[in-house]
Amino acid sequence: MARSSTYQLLKEVSRWHVEKHLLHLLVRPDYRMACVPIADMVLPVGAVQRGAICYSAGVGEDIRFEEYLTDVLGANVWAFDPTPRSIDFMRTSTYDATKLRFVPTGLWGEDTTLRFYAPSNPSHVSHSVLGDLGGEGTFDARCVSVATAMKSNQHDHINLLKMNIEGAEDIVLQAMLEAGIEPDVLILTWEGDNALRKALTWTNRLRSAGYGFVARKDWFFTYVKKVKGPQPTPVLG
Secondary structure: OOHHHHHHHHHHHHHHHHHHHHHHHHHHOEEOOOEEEEOEEEEEEOOOOOOEEEEEEOOOOHHHHHHHHHHHHHOEEEEEOOOOHHHHHHHHHOOOOOOEEOOOEEOOOEEEEEEEEEOOOOOOOOOEEOOOOOOOOEEEEEEEOHHHHHHHOOOOOOOOEEEEOOOOOHHHHHHHHHHHOOOOOHHHHHOOOOOOHHHHHHHHHHOOOOOEEEEEEOEEEEEOOOOOOOOOOOOOO
């Protein structure tokens, strides 16, 4: 059943004017690290080296982050997005295809075909697999797990995983960690009806899995895998 426009409006007001500010009080960074803002995200300086393997799920119509990884840092990026508008955008965009590979599939917890629902605002690009968002139109698309994507690309590791996938991020994370895949850097946006709860719960789960929470820009969170040896300066207080 489609959600009413009133419900969507109240949800967005709560997300951006109430819950976002609660994040500052409830989820504090573990380390103080130098970071660079890129598009809507924050990347720790030195976290991605030349030749790194980066997976980026959720392209939309903006590849500034992906091009920073390829053009500035010299990384290799595989960008995933099954949305028709994203596919058209990538088809007509100019970028270094030897460094940035576009894959028109989605990431999920398993390999399957899922139905994607349109957003209520037709100007928005991103669709969601988690239920009717109130918009008109759907499409079905192939989705794969991170493990399957790595196998297809013959990767035995990935250095960075970025996700902006409309509320499915925790499902992908769960399957990925169960498969023993632990990227050095995780950058993701918490979305969906329970975004605040997911941000709190999953930040603690990722800490238990050996990640430190280092930065946030709005709902985009950046986590870095802890390494042996000297650690970044802890945040006190």
